[in-house]
Amino acid sequence: MTFTAADLRAVPADDGPVSPRADRPRRRSFTAQYKLDILAEYDALTEPGAKGALLRREGLYSSHLVEWRRARDAGALAGLDRQPRVGKRTPEQIENDRLRARAERAERELAKTRAALEVVGKAHALLEMLSESADTEPRSKK
Structure with a gap:
């Protein structure tokens, strides 16, 4: 179907502000x-x-x-029966959740770092013991 110029003039240009969901049926x-x-x-x-x-x-x-x-x-x-909807979270709740997750990540990283430091400390102590025992023992001649 084609429109002529007269047909286009007959159609109103604007119906006014209509929301995009105005004509949708409600559940x-x-x-x-x-x-x-x-x-x-x-x-x-x-x-x-x-x-x-x-x-x-x-x-x-x-x-x-x-x-x-x-x-x-x-x-x-x-x-x-229709269950009451849980409202949206407030910006404060969103920020609290974000900060809580950040703190949990930091605690996990801290635990890893402490474990690594403990391993390094034990390795250092072991190397010191080996170094001291190597200094006190006479070397064998070959």
Whole structure:
């Protein structure tokens, strides 16, 4: 399809500020009580077409009911309520975590350095002992 100059003039140039997420649908969440109520109502229906009408009225899919029924039967429906989200960490918490990690790295490096110094100290003591014993023993003539 091609546009003519007249077609382009007919289209408004700007609709105003619209956020990029304004037209996106929001994910729905259901409480555990709602899920139990819908399952009970769905299971009580016996008339032909009534179950489909319930799903259409509530805007649900049969897969919702399958998942909810499995959760109910497993005893996990109480845990399906929306859990409170953990808030973002504050800049102070981020800085504390960074500094804590830095301190832990420094402690590990310090432990390595101490171990190395201990080894060097023992090697030095051993070399001193060997040097002293070599100085006191007469050398054999060949």
